[in-house]
Amino acid sequence: MVLYLARGARYVGAMSEHQLLLCTCPDDASAESIAGALVSQRLAACVNIVTGLSSVYVWDGEVQKDAERLLLIKSRADCYGELEKTILDMHPYELPEIIAVPIQTGLAPYLTWIDDTLENKNA
Numbered sequence: 456m457v458l459y460l461a462r463g464a465r466y467v468g469a470m471s472e473h474q475l476l477l478c479t480c481p482d483d484a485s486a487e488s489i490a491g492a493l494v495s496q497r498l499a500a501c502v503n504i505v506t507g508l509s510s511v512y513v514w515d516g517e518v519q520k521d522a523e524r525l526l527l528i529k530s531r532a533d534c535y536g537e538l539e540k541t542i543l544d545m546h547p548y549e550l551p552e553i554i555a556v557p558i559q560t561g562l563a564p565y566l567t568w569i570d571d572t573l574e575n576k577n578a
Contacts, residue, residue: 473558473566474535476528478542478551479510486524489545493528498538500572503527529569532557 476499480486483506490502505525512519530538535555542553558566 472532473561473569474530474532474555475558476526476530476535476538477554477556478526478528478546479508479523480526480551481521481523481547483524485545485547486526489542490526490528492541492545493530493538496537496541497573497575498534498541499528499530500569501529531569531573534573 478489480489483504486504490499490504493499493502503526505527508523508525510519510521510523528538532555539553542551
């Protein structure tokens with residue numbers, strides 16, 4: 456659903472197909488490698504790498520604490536399958552975090568830029 460507002464702005468409603476994916480990585484090398492592959496393959500329009508992250512979690516029945524990098528991946532639902540496969544093929548973890556969150560609303564020109572970027576896979 457798209458509603459047009461004053462001055463040419465648009466509101467992209469809850470049916471948006473855009474997604475923000477979260478993926479943690481153990482080090483700079485894996486984070487940069489995965490981010491670069493997703494963007495170069497046009498599975499993501501943009502990937503932010505957030506450093507300085509501490510993760511506390513349970514693994515093999517024990518509480519763990521590790522430094523990680525968080526990938527904030529801007530993409531669309533129709534790219535999810537290929538995006539997930541690429542991350543799984545490249546990721547060093549046995550069970551990587553891959554969580555997709557629908558983008559309910561956003562700045563229309565930015566969401567359009569995501570669409571334009573992902574639609575031009577061969578550019």
